[in-house]
Amino acid sequence: MNGKQVYKIISFSPYPAEILNALFLPYKAEMQLDAELEFKVITDLSNKEMLYKALEEADIIIGDFTFERPINKEMIKYMKKVKLIQQPSTGYDHIDIEAAKEANIPVSNIGGANSISVAEHTIALALSLLKRLTQAHQKTMDGIWAQQEFFNLGIFELRNKTWGIVGMGRIGREVAKRIRSFGVKIYYYDIVRLPEEKEKELEAEYRPINRLIAEADVISIHVPLTPDTKHMIGEKELRRMKSTAIIINTSRGEIIDERALAKALKNRWIFGVGVDVYSIEPPPKDHPLLQLKGENIIATPHIAGASNEARQSIIDISIRNVIRVLKGEEPLYVVNK
Numbered sequence: 001m002n003g004k005q006v007y008k009i010i011s012f013s014p015y016p017a018e019i020l021n022a023l024f025l026p027y028k029a030e031m032q033l034d035a036e037l038e039f040k041v042i043t044d045l046s047n048k049e050m051l052y053k054a055l056e057e058a059d060i061i062i063g064d065f066t067f068e069r070p071i072n073k074e075m076i077k078y079m080k081k082v083k084l085i086q087q088p089s090t091g092y093d094h095i096d097i098e099a100a101k102e103a104n105i106p107v108s109n110i111g112g113a114n115s116i117s118v119a120e121h122t123i124a125l126a127l128s129l130l131k132r133l134t135q136a137h138q139k140t141m142d143g144i145w146a147q148q149e150f151f152n153l154g155i156f157e158l159r160n161k162t163w164g165i166v167g168m169g170r171i172g173r174e175v176a177k178r179i180r181s182f183g184v185k186i187y188y189y190d191i192v193r194l195p196e197e198k199e200k201e202l203e204a205e206y207r208p209i210n211r212l213i214a215e216a217d218v219i220s221i222h223v224p225l226t227p228d229t230k231h232m233i234g235e236k237e238l239r240r241m242k243s244t245a246i247i248i249n250t251s252r253g254e255i256i257d258e259r260a261l262a263k264a265l266k267n268r269w270i271f272g273v274g275v276d277v278y279s280i281e282p283p284p285k286d287h288p289l290l291q292l293k294g295e296n297i298i299a300t301p302h303i304a305g306a307s308n309e310a311r312q313s314i315i316d317i318s319i320r321n322v323i324r325v326l327k328g329e330e331p332l333y334v335v336n337k
Helices: 017-030 048-057 073-077 097-102 115-131 133-141 147-153 170-182 196-202 209-215 235-240 258-266 308-326
Strands: 005-011 035-041 060-062 084-086 162-166 185-189 204-206 218-221 246-249 272-275 297-299
Touching (some): 005 017, 017 308, 084 308, 115 297, 162 170, 162 209, 170 185, 170 196, 258 272
Parallel strands (some): 005 035, 185 204, 218 246
């Protein structure tokens, strides 16, 4: 190794070590990291002896973007040298960030790298539900000219609707910026209210969560999964919604009670549902939302933040953050300060 410093990087994401090395090489040169990087990819956590030995030797941990391999308190106990846990996604609820904090290990996500991708997907789901696009597409492809049927069912514009944003972080703000041009009224709820000047800039009015749920025509969810947000939308909240309203979840599946959500759509308490995330991924065939064939629902396989542009940004931010830390600099986008 020519006497250079060697840093050991463990990745729980399912990219081969050769790919990781190829991805890191140009960044090492650009950011002038004069060290060797040794990658080890672990996708099977069952061999505890091997796992813990690898963790004891690691300098950097890269989390799993598929969320199938959690990083728990027991694993963190063995991270004696780890300088950073870099999660290559916005979500990090599969990592025990409090245990990492106690061990003085920063956990970073990718900040707003996929915010625009998720915002666009959210708006696309809303428009598709209002226009009944997937239902109309399927009828037409089946050779059924259902023009009059859809006239009778109702096809709607976004113009003059009220859009409620739950969680005005990076993604919520990107949604707000884009929907203004549709001529909507924007309400938002967040545990931390925005400064007045930011509200004016986004043309967004603060509403308590219960009032937002009752008044909005479109509700989109953009909060992280925490003990406080788990099932924050349940049957009680769904019953408060307008019967003409739609709800979009591109955040985390467990934020909405999925059984209650399926019940709400089936019983026509609400007009439509757009989901990109599920409490279990991939969802089982008997998942309550997957039983709603024929209803006004659009379900996508957790791809809202996976545009080509977003994935490139995620790689860029993750690698740069790792190299920053290996050079002795402070990490960015730390979620457990």
